[in-house]
Amino acid sequence: MTDSILLSTKEKLGLAADYTVFDSQVIDFINSAFSTVAQIGLGPPEGFMINGNAEEWDDVLVSNLHLNGVKAYIFLKVRQMFDPPTTGYHVTAMEKQIQELEWRLNTYREGEQWSPPLVPTEGLYPEEPW
Numbered sequence: 001m002t003d004s005i006l007l008s009t010k011e012k013l014g015l016a017a018d019y020t021v022f023d024s025q026v027i028d029f030i031n032s033a034f035s036t037v038a039q040i041g042l043g044p045p046e047g048f049m050i051n052g053n054a055e056e057w058d059d060v061l062v063s064n065l066h067l068n069g070v071k072a073y074i075f076l077k078v079r080q081m082f083d084p085p086t087t088g089y090h091v092t093a094m095e096k097q098i099q100e101l102e103w104r105l106n107t108y109r110e111g112e113q114w115s116p117p118l119v120p121t122e123g124l125y126p127e128e129p130w
Contacts, residue, residue: 003056003057003058004053004054004055004056005030005050005055005056005057005059005060005074006023006026006027006030006050006052006053006055007053008057008071009026009030009074009075009078010023010026012075012079013026013075013078013079013082013083022082023052025082026078026082027050027051027052029077029078029081029082030050030074030078031049031050032077032081033073033074033077033078034047034048034049034050034060034074035047036077036102037070037073037074037105040102040105040106040109041106041109041113042067042070042105042109043060043061043070044060048060057071067105067108069101069104069105069108070105072097072101073098073101073102073105076094076097076098076101077098079094080094080095080098
């Protein structure tokens with residue numbers, strides 16, 4: 001298995017490494033999933049995106065074994081957009097897997113770098129009780 005994000009994702013999708021017809025779509029879907037990962041609070045603070053075969057998992061995961069769920073999450077999100085299941089049962093199962101990974105990744109992130117929720121302090125209430 002390759003360390004390239006694009007090539008390993010294509011491999012899981014059943015696409016040959018040298019078959020590049022769908023690369024731009026797969027790249028867009030991978031970057032969309034990385035956008036969600038960044039919103040969860042994982043990966044580089046500035047976010048992460050790929051442009052081709054050069055970017056590797058170690059560039060974003062920093063070899064943290066707890067974040068291997070990011071790989072599964074990226075693949076499931078790409079699969080959901082690129083080649084969605086044809087039956088309602090499989091769609092629901094995939095959505096549940098994605099939701100569980102989002103929850104687990106978010107829970108992991110909160111345990112590592114928890115920050116209190118932002119509380120608006122201006123203009124929300126006429127008299128601020130706090």
